[in-house]
Amino acid sequence: AQSVTQLGSHVSVSEGALVLLRCNYSSSVPPYLFWYVQYPNQGLQLLLKYTSAATLVKGINGFEAEFKKSETSFHLTKPSAHMSDAAEYFCAVSEFNTGGFKTIFGAGTRLFVKA
Amino acid sequence: GAGVSQSPSNKVTEKGKDVELRCDPISGHTALYWYRQSLGQGLEFLIYFQGNSAPDKSGLPSDRFSAERTGGSVSTLTIQRTQQEDSAVYLCASSPRSQGLSPYEQYFGPGTRLTVT
Numbered sequence: 001a002q003s004v005t006q007l008g009s010h011v012s013v014s015e016g017a018l019v020l021l022r023c024n025y026s027s028s029v030p031p032y033l034f035w036y037v038q039y040p041n042q043g044l045q046l047l048l049k050y051t052s053a054a055t056l057v058k059g060i061n062g063f064e065a066e067f068k069k070s071e072t073s074f075h076l077t078k079p080s081a082h083m084s085d086a087a088e089y090f091c092a093v094s095e096f097n098t099g100g101f102k103t104i105f106g107a108g109t110r111l112f113v114k115a
Numbered sequence: 116g117a118g119v120s121q122s123p124s125n126k127v128t129e130k131g132k133d134v135e136l137r138c139d140p141i142s143g144h145t146a147l148y149w150y151r152q153s154l155g156q157g158l159e160f161l162i163y164f165q166g167n168s169a170p171d172k173s174g175l176p177s178d179r180f181s182a183e184r185t186g187g188s189v190s191t192l193t194i195q196r197t198q199q200e201d202s203a204v205y206l207c208a209s210s211p212r213s214q215g216l217s218p219y220e221q222y223f224g225p226g227t228r229l230t231v232t
Contacts, residue, residue, distance in 0.1 A: 006157075032218050034220065043206075043223045043224065043225050043226065044158075044206070044208075044221075044223040045223070046220040046221075049220060051218070090157065090158060094218045096218075100145070100146050100163075100165030100166065100168065100212075101146065101165075101210070101218035102160075102163050102171055103148065103160075103163075103218075103221060104160055105150070105157060105158035105160070106157060107156065107157030108156075108157040108158070
């Protein structure tokens, strides 16, 4: 069965600094990986997804993530944080299951951006 | 087009009562998921429907929780004899049928905030 571990429930960075949110996964088959974002008082929306094409995936708002099979990781990065990036970020893994894809989410990492 | 809708948006109930939460997925989406998001917690998987296959109920926390999906569209999550620890935001998401072996993203509804007093 698949699982997802997000290291750090809270991450704080200064505006303009690098953002790095860590995600490690466990999957018995080649995984499909996602990052979702939840802005305050809003629903979840997709940031980016990895589906076995390029290992470096670019998403919205300048975020990207790199799939590293040897490290079973899918860390999310952004070169320069903006105040508007403050939100909760969820890593997720999907596996083919009973005719479709079952998705498991990590516990989430709340990103704080300091002025 | 319309997104995933959930009703009610807020529900306050007394401990021991039953509640029903409704999810209307995006038309044509074959997969439907229910999750629970408790204060300060992440997304907890509850149940997953895919087309006409038997649902994956592995995430339901107790036999007080059940869900059904009628006609492959609308889904209802029922919590019987609610407890205070059931207080959370219940999220529904839907996803289209995948082409080949590549999954589509999930589209989330706004959630139902359940408060058990």
